[in-house]
Amino acid sequence: MELVKAADALQAQGNQVIHLSIGEPDFPLPKPIEQALARAISEHKTRYTSALGLPELREAISQYYQSNFQVQVPAHQIVITSGASAALMYACLALVNPADTVLLADPGYPCNKTFVQMAGGIPDFVQTDEAQNFQPSWGDLLAKWTPQTAGVLLASPNNPTGTQLSKQAMREIVSGVSNAGGFVIVDEIYQSLCYDRPAQSVLQVTGAPSEQTPLVVINSFSKYFGMTGLRLGWMVVPESLLPAIERFAQNLSICPNTPAQWAALTCFAPETLAICEERRKIFKARRDFVVKALPEAGIEFHSTPDSAFYVYAKSPYDSERYCKELLNKVWVCAVPGKDFSGFRGSEMMRLSYANSMDNLETAIERIRLFNQGKAM
Ligand SMILES: Cc1ncc(COP(=O)(O)O)c(C=O)c1O
Structure with missing residues (x-):
């Protein structure tokens, strides 16, 4: 700064x-999104929506997971948020208790430690290097695991490194962390901006989050869809977390940007x-x-x-x-x-x-x- x-x-x-x-991408808003946004405003679609987001958009994202990643994620487990930022904040508030430690990869997105701290948690950094593509293995996380560790927050692809976790590493991390009784938050905000292999999601490895898989997946319309300033993202959560997430969303932001939600429905059009x-x-x-x-x-x-x-x-x-x-x-x-x-x-x-x-x-x-x- x-x-x-x-x-x-x-x-x-x-x-x-x-x-x-x-x-952020240096391109203007894609035309169909721009037109849908203008239409939403001229049709007065500017009032509050449900705190969890427009049902139509939650359904569209569920279909997107099915068609692009061949994974079934029920729409009611998808929550629309004000960017990945609000999703990260709600996830930390719902999962982290005061004095819990949360493992974060170093290097990583600088705001992650703030989200953990906002919930009263203590960030605990796991150092990674080029030899491991700047992504931690389950072994690296286990080496830092203590009785105070509540879970792990990772990004794949990551910022600042532009590198991903392999599916095998995701599998090992989710199973290791859930056996240790912790949670996993995976930020997939750069998911579709990948260049050497098809886009992937941890959800392809785990299926939809459940009691057995205490996983929260974060995503956003900011990067691939180029909607940074419209402040729209989403999170995929286990059913058990929905009531807490809903209360945080209602109290902290009432609902995500309404015209942006209507505009985002066009994101998945061919x-x-x-x-x-x-x-x-x-x-x-x-x-x-x-x-x-x-x-x-x-x-x-x-x-x-x-x-x-x-x-x-x-x-x-x-x-x-x-x-x-x-x-x-x-x-x-x-x-x-x-x-x-x-x-x-x-x-x-x-x-x-x-x-x-x-x-x-x-x-x-x-x-x-x-x-x-x-x-x-
Ligand atoms: C890894 C990562 N997560 C989350 C965010 C926040 O994105 P959003 O615009 O969706 O709030 C960013 C923004 O740069 C990011 O790099």
Whole structure:
């Protein structure tokens, strides 16, 4: 955030800053969603809905799981939320008691620790590295498990690394954690932005969450469907958790954004999915480009990102200093690793390719010149 402020100041002085710091797609809202949103507003679909969300949308998501992932998730176990953010908050409030510890992967999404802390819990970080694709195994989690551990919160694909858990790892984690009497929250917000194999869900391994499988799956319309500012996501929960989630939703936000919910019904129409797939291919082309160009520019990374729109790379020296100098000398804005990692944050940085190919080419050329000491 500090760097983005500094970047804005440089931009205001007339410098052409290129952001490799962006955490959202750089495309406009897909046309069918935009039109459905305008229609919802002109038809006055702007009042509160049920706290759990529009029944039609819960049903559409249930069908999406069936058609895209061949998994049966009853609509009543799907809750619509104000982005993945509210879903993460409700999940933590419902599952974490004061003084419980919750295992989080490091590096990971920085807000996760806040959701745990809001519920009175204590985040306990599990260090991961490039050799394991920055995703923990059940063995890593077990090594940190104590009588105070209530459960695990993971993201697959993950931010900042753009790497996924394998289905086998998901299977081992869910079965290990449930045998230990804990819960598993899996954030699948980047699920459909993946480039080397079909999108996957932990639900394909476990089936719908149940008493035997204390699992909560989080998802969002923000990334693949490009609806970041419309604040809409969803969560899949065991039936036993529904009353608690409903009370949190009623009390904390009343309901998710109503016009956005009506607009989201078009997300699963073939014409919208065709646009989102086209954009996924554009992200893949950018991923292929940056993965090849960055090492040639002197930036190393040792785990190939196969999803999301981030590369978690080694910084040539202390990442906070490097990112500041990169911004001030060549107007390229990257994010130092300390935002995502308490262990090796100073060695790492996150580069986002949610930017046009022209900008990516220019940014990486500037990085190359900077690294070779040839920049202005
Ligand atoms: C891993 C992860 N989870 C959750 C979120 C929050 O997303 P939303 O816009 O759906 O609230 C983000 C946003 O960047 C994210 O990267």
